Amino acid sequence: MLAEKHQAEIDRILSKFPADQKRAAVLPLLYLAQHDYGYITEDAIQEIAAILELDPTQVGSLTGFYTLLHDKPEGKYHIQICTDMPCALRGAEAFAKEVCENLGIKLGETTEDGLVTVEGVMCLAGCDKAPMFQLQDDQGIHYHENQDVNSTLELIEELRRRESDD
Amino acid sequence: MTEHILLRHRDVDDIDRLDVYRKHGGYEAFEKVVKRQSPQQVIDEVKASGLRGRGGAGFPTGVKWSFLTPDVFPRYVVANADESEPGTFKDREILEHNPFQFLEGVAICAYAAQANVAYVYCRGEFWDLAHALEARIEELYQAKLLGEKLFGTDYKLDIHIHLGAGAYICGEETALLESLEGKLGQPRLRPPFPAAAGLFAKPTVVNNFETLTNLPPIITRGAEWYRTIGTEKSPGPKVFSLSGHVERPGNYELPLGTSFRELIFEHGGGIPGGRKIKGIMPAGASAPLLPATDEVLDTGMDYESVPEVGSQLGSASIIVMDDSVDISWMVYKTSSFFKHESCGKCTPCREGTYWMYHVTKRIQEGNASAEDIDLLDSVARGIQGKCLCALGEFALMPVISGIEHFRADFQTHIGD
């Protein structure tokens, strides 16, 4: 249960907002749940609703609106390549295609081992360092810029090693 | 410019450390206003500087502050660090390398607005940067530059970081407020404007990240000095994000009014591979495409000159396209973007962006007829002037301007 496991963190988040505006804490708590459960589970929605005294609909309806929230189990790691126009002008689409081909998947799919989901996303504010992507994992979101196919595949291998070590 | 006002880290090493920032005059401005100026004096100074909102609209910052409903408290300040416009990456650089100048700007704004709480709304993708910023805020509390009884006065201020979760529309200030309140980030009806009923229905100032970063030097050096930079109506420095087909993409801090030509050819090193420049998107995806004529290239990048040649300065993210670019592809890309980012609240944007996406896709795939180019143009024009917020208007600009200037690029995709 989030409430027990992360009591201090939840209190810290709630302390940022006026006492009668608990709803404002819903995004931070959704992140907390996503990192704990891997994605926003139905239970997590009910738990957060209970913590914030909201209707579960007021919590769950956010997952579809915000792209960084996932309501389904996908790869543990999301490699989200910017294929938006400025990056595309610098070869991001070809880069994304090639990365995927090497992994034997299509853009938007998850590798066979269930570890990595590769997605094309909109502008990440790294246009001058294209091709680039962000890596979303259970710790957060990290930028990887000035990438090429080899450096990306190496990173994925590194992630796989990290998993098998655990 | 010889000196960087905003990208100061390019002149001063380690200015992302509080001690270094303070050694170079950091937090003198905040101390000055808190100890010696009334909020109204700060507002007047900022008004006098002519500082205009860097988020895109270019609205005078001091004037925006003066709209706060009098005598209603608490008030809030919200810093818009939801930098999401395609081609824009200036705030990110400052956030990473010169964060204290931004945070001092937030503090000055909060003091002027008589707010005791400020929120920094960062796009969720800036996860690492936001967490680093949180640590820096903690340092400010340790240094007694945030918290109670600042500089021995009764003024107190808390700054909180709030992460978005992936939604371009949250860069629109009322959508941002909705998101900050824990709701879907959909724009609100205006009026009421945030200055009357913003965050938690209280009077609120929402300012762009870069706008706020301008405040410490304005306070320290004065409005008069600030006005020596840039043009008369668009004073001050601006960080231009240069991307696309240039030798040296990146951020360039230059006075407002600098010409496209200077930015692209002098600072950006020109077009790679001996190609020719074809078009410029001067405000990311959110303004009309400009064909790279000499007239356009010699236009100053400020809030008045760019509209004169048919576009907008917006967030000043300059995307350069060389003559290999098929403009119908560019329009397909921007249409995909806006279809993806439309919040869905109002009909013309929700349905129009979806429709434009399908027609541009059809054109790309060679499945379109000659009439489809006119249809695309008409669907785009149908959106014009009917939307709840600016997103829908942005979406149609690349479409209409693309067809207007480069219809041939569309026609080549039409089969028999």
Next chain:
Amino acid sequence: MSNSQVNLKIDGLDVTVPKGTLIVDAAKRVGIDIPVFCYHPKMEPAGMCRMCLVDVGTPRKDRATGEIAKDDDGNVIIDFHSKLETACTSPVSEGMEDSVCSDKASAGRKQIVEYLLTSHPLDCPICDKGGECPLQNLTMKHGPGKSRFLYSEKKHLAKHVPLGDLIFLDRERCIQCGRCVRFQEQMVDDPVIGFGDRGRGLEIVTFSEPGFDSYFSGNTTDICPVGALTTKDFRFGARPWELHAAASICTHCPVGCNITLNTRREASADGQEVIKRVMPRQNEAVNEIWICDKGRFAHHFATYPERLMKPLVRLEGELVETDWDTALKKAAEGLKAAGENVLGLAGSRASNEDLVNFKQLLDGLGGTASIYGSMAGGDYVGQVGVGSGTNLSTLGEGDALLVVASDLHEEAPIWWQGVLAAVKRGATLVVANGRPTRLDGYAAHALRYQYPAAVEAALGLLQAVSKDKKLKPYEGDGAIKTAAQVLADAENLMVFYGREGLTFEGTDALARVCARLLVETQHTGRANNGLVAVWAGPNTQGAWDLGLRPDPDLRKRLEGARALLVLAADPAGDDAGLGDAIDKGIFTVVQELYLTPTARMADVVLPARSFVEREGTFTSGLRRVQRFYPAVEGLGKARPDWQIAALLGAELGLEIEASRCGQVFAAYAASAPGYSGLNFTKLAESEKQWPPVGDSDLYFGGTAFKNHHGIGVQISPACERGEGIDIDWIDPPAASKTDGILLVPVDQLYDHAMTIRPSQVLEPRLAAAAIILNPKDAERLKVAAGDMVEIRLNGHVDEMPVLLEPGTPSGVALVGRSQGLAIVDPLDVEVRPAS
């Protein structure tokens, strides 16, 4: 020109409206239709659909002087805005000129329709909304006629999504207007549906458990401007143009919601009219344009196949079918034989006409006509009830409401909604109850007392502000004092009192205290002030007004009776003890819809018509006399109750009006204080109401029905008529406290009563039959959630499962009425684990 009025021109027509009026409403007031989808006149504007685009012009002002600029001819120069504006979000301003029909505005709206239709399916021929669909109508009027959108690019979505047990969503038809979402958020504070996803993917979702669970959910289908939301009860049931409409009044609670019964002839009913749906009928002083889901869905009881079709008489111990003559003769003989020892018991769904004739019959026999019910105070309501012109929807800032011993959300949902709306407009709410209820969240002061001390709590409020020397000053805690002062200082004050946790004597004392509070704080005799009893049924107030009273000790009274005439009541079903008393050889005649436990004991059972098969009047809790009309043919040989009473009278040689219901009412009204001047014609009068609904512009207010058949008349309380007030003070009955558990019967909207059970659609929503305990008490009693417990009550032993609710007061067990436990008053009981 008053400052609060604004003058403008819309399509050349001069319009004067209050400042702050939106252009869309201003236009509607002068008969100009501006099409809308997302805007609804009862809700805050959203500006989402952009259908109401108009050309807006405002007078040019001279920048230097601020004066209004004029041309050479002295005419005001109007500057039209460069963009079209949404009429639903733009307030009018002085001198404004709006053009709805300009080419630019027309083209703009045409474009919006085309956009909306890009994602809308072309399934009008099979759509429930077809025929009464705002999108269909507005497309015909404003649309382009032909779409340029490729059919193959249409987004296909799920078409039968159950949002809950009662409401289905067709995702393809939804045009994302958000009316349903806003209704649930703004109007009833049940945000159990919301928007999920974004862009073209924006859709209605629920993550609540259970889904779309709200007592008001059906209203969203009325205001949905397309066929996206349909009710499980009506979907695929009929086409709107096949339906006939009859005006009626809901019988489930004292609110008296005006409803329309939509009927159709069906082969399955041998070509007879059948009720297909219940819809709200506009009455801005009662239910506005809303009804609760019980009113909408629990109508099947009225036409349930187990209805009594023929009279029954007892022959050799068995009830057997017979004809009316035989049955009436037998009934009359038995009643006559009893002499003056005849007791009449009338239930609360009997109409005024039923009661008039019933009383005449009992009077003629020399017997007593009584109300069947356990709640008192109707006579005080008659004296200091709400003043004429009272309308909950006009209470707001400066006004106050007190709700004592009642859970309005469960007992009278539309009043609950009205109170909530009043609070949102600024009214102050004080709630006093023995447990938390849903109103507490909106109350400025939520006072908690120990059951059954409702009277003491109310008395505290009275003592705190009373100047009566006979009353000792209040000495309790500050909360009551503060709350009392708020009530005393309010401009207007309405007091709702109920029966939760109280005996008959308790409710009598509570009503007295509340009445005194109103009198002493001078909140009587005018609109929006006065006492309201939250009765269990639709016409209890009417019965009190008629002079009928409940018997404080019914069991004892039954023991002395020789004959019993029961009209629309089931004492044996409610309380086994009463059943035992009846079973001891009392000659019993029952007028009923079904063979209830009481009817099974009867000597004669006379089949009555349900409210949908007859006409009559009810007097609502706010004392509005309202007329209802027959919607379908009577079932079998059943007759309306007023006529049955008259026919019985005829057998006994009494002259009672048996042929004209209106005559029964008129004769009564002529002699009844407050009712004088009323007759069926008067009650059939209506007036123009805002917002307009149910006309060809149903895109505006929704498919609620226009009121053509009478908004009723709110009768004045005695104090308003200048009659003296006579409310004696008595000390509240002393509460006995034992070590056992106090079992408190509470009202639940979806209980297991006979008026609900035949509506299968509501079955999954029925409240669980359970005994509700505080977790600590459960621990003490050694039972866990779901365990069965034994409850000893009136010498009977019942078993029930346990439900735990932390809000339940300690030492108290709650049980829903009509959940199978024979309990009317709160009682100390023994609760232990079932063996």
